[in-house]
Amino acid sequence: MKSLKSFGLVMVLALALGMGAGCAKKNAEVENVEPAPVVTTSAVDAAAQQITDGVVYFDFDKYDIKAEYRDMLQQKAELMKQYPSIRVRIEGNCDERGTQEYNLALGERRARAAYEYMIRLGVPAEQLDIISYGKERPAVEGTGEAVWAKNRRDEFNVIAR
Amino acid sequence: MSTVSTLDRNDVREYALASFGRPRTRRSRTLFKGVEMRNFINFFHSFRMSVLLMAMMAFAVPCQAATMVDIYGPGQNQINLAMAAPLTAPNQRATVLGAELNDAINTDLNFLPFMKLTSPAAVLGGTVLAAWQGDQVDFRRFQIAGADLLVTAHWPSGDRENSTVELRVFETYSGKFVFGNAYSGVTHAEVPNVADRFCDDLMEALTGARGFFSSSLAFVKGDGRKRDVWVVRATGRDLRQVTNIPGSAMSPSWSPDGRYVVFSHLDDSTHALGIWDRLNNTVKRVRFPGNTVIGPCFLPDNRVAVSLSTGHYPDIFLLNRQFQRERPLEQSAAINVSPSFDSTGTKMAFTSSRLGSPQVFLKDFTTGTVTRVSMDGSYNSEPCISPDGTLIAYTKATPSGFRIFVHDMVTGYEQQISFGPGRDEQPAFAPDSYFVAFTSTRSGTSQIYLTTRHGGEAKHVPTGPGNASFPSWGK
Numbered sequence: 001m002k003s004l005k006s007f008g009l010v011m012v013l014a015l016a017l018g019m020g021a022g023c024a025k026k027n028a029e030v031e032n033v034e035p036a037p038v039v040t041t042s043a044v045d046a047a048a049q050q051i052t053d054g055v056v057y058f059d060f061d062k063y064d065i066k067a068e069y070r071d072m073l074q075q076k077a078e079l080m081k082q083y084p085s086i087r088v089r090i091e092g093n094c095d096e097r098g099t100q101e102y103n104l105a106l107g108e109r110r111a112r113a114a115y116e117y118m119i120r121l122g123v124p125a126e127q128l129d130i131i132s133y134g135k136e137r138p139a140v141e142g143t144g145e146a147v148w149a150k151n152r153r154d155e156f157n158v159i160a161r
Numbered sequence: 162m163s164t165v166s167t168l169d170r171n172d173v174r175e176y177a178l179a180s181f182g183r184p185r186t187r188r189s190r191t192l193f194k195g196v197e198m199r200n201f202i203n204f205f206h207s208f209r210m211s212v213l214l215m216a217m218m219a220f221a222v223p224c225q226a227a228t229m230v231d232i233y234g235p236g237q238n239q240i241n242l243a244m245a246a247p248l249t250a251p252n253q254r255a256t257v258l259g260a261e262l263n264d265a266i267n268t269d270l271n272f273l274p275f276m277k278l279t280s281p282a283a284v285l286g287g288t289v290l291a292a293w294q295g296d297q298v299d300f301r302r303f304q305i306a307g308a309d310l311l312v313t314a315h316w317p318s319g320d321r322e323n324s325t326v327e328l329r330v331f332e333t334y335s336g337k338f339v340f341g342n343a344y345s346g347v348t349h350a351e352v353p354n355v356a357d358r359f360c361d362d363l364m365e366a367l368t369g370a371r372g373f374f375s376s377s378l379a380f381v382k383g384d385g386r387k388r389d390v391w392v393v394r395a396t397g398r399d400l401r402q403v404t405n406i407p408g409s410a411m412s413p414s415w416s417p418d419g420r421y422v423v424f425s426h427l428d429d430s431t432h433a434l435g436i437w438d439r440l441n442n443t444v445k446r447v448r449f450p451g452n453t454v455i456g457p458c459f460l461p462d463n464r465v466a467v468s469l470s471t472g473h474y475p476d477i478f479l480l481n482r483q484f485q486r487e488r489p490l491e492q493s494a495a496i497n498v499s500p501s502f503d504s505t506g507t508k509m510a511f512t513s514s515r516l517g518s519p520q521v522f523l524k525d526f527t528t529g530t531v532t533r534v535s536m537d538g539s540y541n542s543e544p545c546i547s548p549d550g551t552l553i554a555y556t557k558a559t560p561s562g563f564r565i566f567v568h569d570m571v572t573g574y575e576q577q578i579s580f581g582p583g584r585d586e587q588p589a590f591a592p593d594s595y596f597v598a599f600t601s602t603r604s605g606t607s608q609i610y611l612t613t614r615h616g617g618e619a620k621h622v623p624t625g626p627g628n629a630s631f632p633s634w635g636k
Contacts, residue, residue: 104411
């Protein structure tokens with residue numbers, strides 16, 4: 001994603017250069033393009049990115065961590081132990097089908113399932129927060145199992161590094 | 162502010178002397194018992210002097226059941242009600258506040274599913290009468306139009322600002338006076354309030370239950386990640402926003418004493434118990450260990466039950482009067498959410514996943530026993546127990562989407578009371594245990610509707626633009 005944005009910026013800059021510096025209006029447009037992303041070169045940033053990237057998905061009305069996500073959580077746990085300054089908020093989410101109060105509880109169970117797994121892997125509790133968003137913050141809008149499957153999830157949000 | 166006083170059938174001057182108050186105080190669910198009691202009290206108001214006691218007793222016999230509605234029975238009753246044209250004098254139509262008040266009463270009465278308003282066009286000879294009470298009232302034209310009840314309105318000194326109106330209700334077949342009230346100091350702004358008070362009195366006279374027209378709903382309004390608590394009269398008037406804080410409010414509950422609305426509140430990083438204090442119009446957020454606050458609900462003693470998670474499953478806890486965690490009310494190795502209490506506080510309906518999928522359960526605090534309520538279906542949640550403890554309304558997942566069902570705790574009988582389309586959810590019993598508010602997406606957006614314990618046509622509660630959800634009754 002970031003490399004795409006960088007590529008886009010380069011293209012815009014190239015276009016702007018191609019149009020010449022004489023046109024003030026065009027230059028103003030170039031200035032409005034979003035700034036180039038900060039290059040994440042440091043190791044802790046790379047670790048944070050890796051922790052954020054992996055999302056854990058769940059079956060309908062379930063909160064058990066499926067076997068296919070255990071390696072991913074293991075990897076996150078190792079990174080967090082390696083970089084104790086990293087703090088992560090595990091955000092539990094549900095698809096739109098259930099009712100709101102029950103889904104807040106189900107989201108809590110999903111977040112806590114990952115939390116407990118990582119605690120067992122040795123991550124200090126001080127590095128972990130949890131929150132349930134229930135069905136209030138879908139990753140993907142729409143209906144149908146393809147959409148719902150993307151919304152029954154734990155996200156790992158790095159809140160300090 | 163207008164004032165109200167009780168009228169009798171013959172003495173229209175009494176309103177100038179009578180104290181304020183309700184025309185009847187007795188509430189009865191038994192059809193004939195109710196009739197007798199109401200007649201007794203009506204006549205008591207009519208003939209206060211003891212010398213007329215014998216005459217009063219002679220008249221205190223049950224009137225036709227046609228004018229009674231047993232709203233707690235099978236729910237098949239219907240009453241036809243006609244409004245006579247408001248009068249300033251015999252045959253003189255009141256066209257200013259008189260017309261406004263009749264319209265406001267019409268609007269209110271449309272919220273009563275058992276009430277069918279007789280069209281003025283169906284009344285041969287018209288609705289402008291030569292009298293507003295007594296033998297000169299031509300009941301026959303209303304009988305022929307099919308009306309069971311007639312409401313007359315008389316504005317003795319005209320219907321301009323700050324005037325008085327006398328409203329009377331009669332049975333068209335017997336000419337029997339049901340009740341009457343005079344309202345003084347009526348202004349344009351007060352017209353809807355006069356209509357509400359009159360309709361509360363009428364509802365009580367017909368059913369024994371009062372309070373609907375003066376009740377309010379707290380609810381959640383807004384979109385996406387900004388949703389606040391608003392309040393509105395059950396009939397859609399007096400809409401106003403009471404919280405304005407970043408994040409999403411959910412599950413408001415109104416304290417029985419009317420002072421607080423509590424709600425769960427969700428922002429980017431925290432859950433909290435939101436508390437709106439009506440007394441000083443302040444809002445505060447109270448956080449709890451575990452960062453999980455779901456579905457708060459007031460008990461009859463003005464304490465709050467709420468689901469909190471403290472490293473275990475979300476369980477239902479009782480808070481003390483400072484909104485701090487006091488003790489668990491229901492704990493198990495499963496999700497326990499959405500508590501709801503009857504008016505005695507001894508019965509709590511709630512949702513639990515202890516059998517795998519969400520189901521509705523009832524806890525009886527006098528025995529400590531927990532019994533399963535919902536038997537069919539794999540997703541039953543959001544229970545609301547009626548204040549009288551006899552029914553539990555809840556949301557069931559059906560093949561056509563979420564629908565509201567009512568479970569009779571006495572017979573075990575279940576009845577579907579909402580029929581979509583879209584999602585119907587979040588049922589909330591009114592204090593009268595008759596009306597049920599709920600949320601539905603039947604119009605495309607999420608909106609609040611009213612139905613009754615018997616189901617029937619749902620009435621939309623106007624709440625302005627934006628999604629509305631989580632209705633909760635208050636005073």
